[in-house]
Amino acid sequence: MNNCELKKLIVEEKQKTGTVILAHTYQDPDIIDVADITGDSFFLSKKAAEIKAERVIMCGVRFMAESVKILSPETQTILPVPSATCPMAEQILPERVREFKKQNPEAEVVAYINTTAALKAECDVCVTSSSAIKIVDKLKADDILFIPDQHLGSFVKEKLPHKNIILWDGYCPVHAQLTAEDVIECKKKHPGAVFAVHPESPAEVVALADMVGATSEIINYAKAQKGEVIIGTERGVVDYLALHEDNGERFIQLAPEKLCCEDMKKISLEDVYKAIKGEVGEKIELHEELRKKALVSINRMLELG
Numbered sequence: 001m002n003n004c005e006l007k008k009l010i011v012e013e014k015q016k017t018g019t020v021i022l023a024h025t026y027q028d029p030d031i032i033d034v035a036d037i038t039g040d041s042f043f044l045s046k047k048a049a050e051i052k053a054e055r056v057i058m059c060g061v062r063f064m065a066e067s068v069k070i071l072s073p074e075t076q077t078i079l080p081v082p083s084a085t086c087p088m089a090e091q092i093l094p095e096r097v098r099e100f101k102k103q104n105p106e107a108e109v110v111a112y113i114n115t116t117a118a119l120k121a122e123c124d125v126c127v128t129s130s131s132a133i134k135i136v137d138k139l140k141a142d143d144i145l146f147i148p149d150q151h152l153g154s155f156v157k158e159k160l161p162h163k164n165i166i167l168w169d170g171y172c173p174v175h176a177q178l179t180a181e182d183v184i185e186c187k188k189k190h191p192g193a194v195f196a197v198h199p200e201s202p203a204e205v206v207a208l209a210d211m212v213g214a215t216s217e218i219i220n221y222a223k224a225q226k227g228e229v230i231i232g233t234e235r236g237v238v239d240y241l242a243l244h245e246d247n248g249e250r251f252i253q254l255a256p257e258k259l260c261c262e263d264m265k266k267i268s269l270e271d272v273y274k275a276i277k278g279e280v281g282e283k284i285e286l287h288e289e290l291r292k293k294a295l296v297s298i299n300r301m302l303e304l305g
């Protein structure tokens with residue numbers, strides 16, 4: 001079956017079963033094409049909670065499907081490929097957080113939204129890459145453990161020198177590969193271009209950027225520019241811009257050989273079809289006590305952000 005036929009079947013099956021497809025912007029363009037809602041992970045979870053769908057297929061990685069479940073416990077949430085996980089989301093064990101809190105009772109633990117539900121349940125507040133600075137600044141505690149991404153954590157630390165931010169040594173294996181050399185080489189080929197980058201990238205790369213922001217902020221910034229924009233994040237963003245904007249060739253992918261998240265690309269159109277039919281995928285289940293604890297951290301993020 002070719003992709004056109006598959007897409008037609010997916011649309012028919014969605015209507016028949018009342019299933020909503022959520023797709024992260026990093027997904028393959030064919031999946032974006034059949035999705036009902038596209039965006040970054042937190043936007044998708046919030047949307048799922050708003051529409052109160054009976055069943056959603058989450059095209060992304062495991063922590064995103066868990067976030068949907070935390071916010072919408074009644075929604076049947078399916079991750080089409082159970083092995084699609086974000087390596088960074090699991091780079092610290094919940095017991096290490098518990099240990100830290102025991103030893104540092106005055107400190108607060110801040111978890112990037114790219115963490116497992118089990119970690120969200122142990123932290124004091126979650127943050128997204130776009131709300132991290134604002135939220136950490138508002139916390140009463142001066143001592144803060146920021147988990148798991150050392151690069152986003154360093155970016156926040158630099159902006160908030162009055163806080164004692166302790167970094168964990170986690171990282172996104174995709175963005176962490178970028179070097180200043182990658183940017184310099186790309187700028188040589190595109191001398192008039194501006195450069196937008198995700199804060200999961202190393203400081204030497206962030207230092208060369210005209211704009212630093214979350215996926216959705218990079219998209220909005222790129223759309224607003226008239227000329228060429230070098231995009232320093234997963235290559236699904238350039239695919240997305242090329243699909244949705246005129247003059248798509250003005251969006252330049254930085255280091256395309258590095259900026260591809262294998263986990264994000266694990267889901268195929270066929271997996272989406274089979275997941276709607278109930279033939280593949282994992283139904284996400286969270287223990288109610290853990291879900292409620294994780295929800296407290298997310299709600300605090302909404303309150304402070």
Ligand code: SF4
Binds near residue numbers: 089
């Ligand atoms: S791009 Fe990085 S942070 Fe995002 S899902 Fe992939 S590994 Fe995780």
